[in-house]
Amino acid sequence: VKLMKENRIDPKLNENNIKNKTIKEKIFLGLIVLTLFFTLTTFVRFTYNLLKLNLLPLKYLVIGFIVIAVVLIPMVVLICKKNHYVLKSILIVLLVGMSSGCLFVNDYLKSTNDFLSKTQNKENKLVYKVIVKKDSEISKIENLKNKDISVLGTDAATIKDHLTFSYNENIKTGFIDLVHDLLDEKTDAIVLENGYYMLAIEEVESFEDDTKVIYTFDLETEEDLTAIDNTEIAVEPFVLYISGIDQRGNISSVRGRSDVNQLLVVNPKTHKILIVNTPRDYYVQLHGTTGLKDKLTHAGVYGINKSIETLEDLYDIDINHYIRVNFGALERLVDVIGGIDVYSDISFNMSHIKGRHVEKGMNHFNGREALAYSRERYAYTTGDNHRGENQQQVITAIIDKVTSSEILIKKYTEILKNLEGTFQTDLSSEDITSLVKMQLSEMPKWSIESYAVTGRGSSNYTYSMGTKYLLYVMEPNMSTVEEAKGKIKGVLNED
Numbered sequence: 001v002k003l004m005k006e007n008r009i010d011p012k013l014n015e016n017n018i019k020n021k022t023i024k025e026k027i028f029l030g031l032i033v034l035t036l037f038f039t040l041t042t043f044v045r046f047t048y049n050l051l052k053l054n055l056l057p058l059k060y061l062v063i064g065f066i067v068i069a070v071v072l073i074p075m076v077v078l079i080c081k082k083n084h085y086v087l088k089s090i091l092i093v094l095l096v097g098m099s100s101g102c103l104f105v106n107d108y109l110k111s112t113n114d115f116l117s118k119t120q121n122k123e124n125k126l127v128y129k130v131i132v133k134k135d136s137e138i139s140k141i142e143n144l145k146n147k148d149i150s151v152l153g154t155d156a157a158t159i160k161d162h163l164t165f166s167y168n169e170n171i172k173t174g175f176i177d178l179v180h181d182l183l184d185e186k187t188d189a190i191v192l193e194n195g196y197y198m199l200a201i202e203e204v205e206s207f208e209d210d211t212k213v214i215y216t217f218d219l220e221t222e223e224d225l226t227a228i229d230n231t232e233i234a235v236e237p238f239v240l241y242i243s244g245i246d247q248r249g250n251i252s253s254v255r256g257r258s259d260v261n262q263l264l265v266v267n268p269k270t271h272k273i274l275i276v277n278t279p280r281d282y283y284v285q286l287h288g289t290t291g292l293k294d295k296l297t298h299a300g301v302y303g304i305n306k307s308i309e310t311l312e313d314l315y316d317i318d319i320n321h322y323i324r325v326n327f328g329a330l331e332r333l334v335d336v337i338g339g340i341d342v343y344s345d346i347s348f349n350m351s352h353i354k355g356r357h358v359e360k361g362m363n364h365f366n367g368r369e370a371l372a373y374s375r376e377r378y379a380y381t382t383g384d385n386h387r388g389e390n391q392q393q394v395i396t397a398i399i400d401k402v403t404s405s406e407i408l409i410k411k412y413t414e415i416l417k418n419l420e421g422t423f424q425t426d427l428s429s430e431d432i433t434s435l436v437k438m439q440l441s442e443m444p445k446w447s448i449e450s451y452a453v454t455g456r457g458s459s460n461y462t463y464s465m466g467t468k469y470l471l472y473v474m475e476p477n478m479s480t481v482e483e484a485k486g487k488i489k490g491v492l493n494e495d
Contacts, residue, residue, distance in 0.1 A: 032079055035092045039076075042099040042106070043068070049109035054433045057441040072098075108412055115416040116429045126255065127194040128159070130215040131182065138188060141215040147188040150181045158219050159191050176466045179204055182211065189214075195255035195301040202257075203465055231320045233427075234434035237267040237492045238320040240427075243307055244391075245300055245326050251424045256326070258300030258307050259375065260391055263319070265491045268435075271444040274491045276484050277388035277452040278311065283473040286310050286463055294463035295473055301464065315485050317492075321427050329422035330374065331367035333398065336418050337407050339366050340397040342390075348379035370394050384474050388452045451487055453480040 050056070056064070072095075079091045130149075132138045138147070142165070150170040151159050160169070170187055172178050175196045181187045183204075192200065201208045231238045244260025245251075258280070265274040280297035287299075287309035299307040308319050334340055341364050350356040352372040365373055374394050380386035402408050408415075455474035461467045 039099045042102045046102040046106045057437050111413045111416050125218040129213045131211050132189045150187040150190045234438040240264040241319045241322040243324045257297040271446045273448045275450045279384035281474040292463040298464040323425045332418040334370045335367035351378045385454050
């Protein structure tokens, strides 16, 4: 006290300084605890999602964790031991920044995990429509009590479980018989799966104008996908079927005509990819059927298996895996990435978008326009043959746009969100990540070749529509089919 008085130090002021210092230390201690907790939980979540995705090669994981340990451990030690508040503050800010960066990357990892898990959902919800004549007095499902309803024999039991009221059931063996029962007024209503309904709209003149849908319901079914096998796709050659169905909506709730039929023949040993296009109207024998042949596109109405098995018969190959997308996927993807640029070899007016003119040369397309360009055939003398080339152009333009700019990084989660429900595959997460790991580990340069089988346009009767309708079909040019077979076997068998 005597010294304090001599140096004129106020005891109360010194006591306050000690208290302030204690409070300051407690605040810093609290910040340190919170920072360390935040850092720990963030890195645990980051590590969990990274290992769950299993995307990076082992050498990259080891290097990454060593770098993180070398940076983090000294920072944590310094924070806990050093009394320098400025240094501690800087270290806390750095830790929070690193943790925030991990949170950002963690969002990417979680989005990828969620997306991959949803694409492998094999449970399909098939949409059924109850249809009556346009001029019918029946306007709602309740009006069909004790009325005549025609259904396909394969659907009769499940439909009866859903339509719980009493009605007179007429069972038919073919979808076209159902259509004519209604049009010829032999029944009050019919029940069609949405794929058949879309087929009737396209192939039966005035069907859409002469009928109305009064009720829609879902029936769950589980597809037995024969394409699934145990091929190690990062090591062994494989064939991947890309099927683009002609309907929008959730991929798990629709079947439809397969308008895009591309085979990707991939050899990871030689780093070669062969893309084989088969026209939608190719006149082929649907697998498991006899008698009339049919358009390849109609195979999709009976499910992905029918398309796979029919193409296996045509090319004498085994298809190992498939990717199934609907038209909504293309539209959304192109819109999210800001459109694509495609070269057209002629000028024409789009058939599917009234008033949209395409110039000869480079054209910028949004999602709707890219889809219309992919579907265009009437503008070309070679029809369906040229449509396949357009589809390959659009696929290439999307890949170029995504891989040659920062769009994939900036729009990654938005791309996955917009593709949700429009994309389905039998490839497992392990299959997909093994390919990515191989690419990251070896960084090989892939050689890509495209080939399209051709044919001659004609009219003929089809398995799906029977002998009442002459439809446009493409008679296969078997010499091009044989050439495709040789190219496929060449890629698969090359070491």
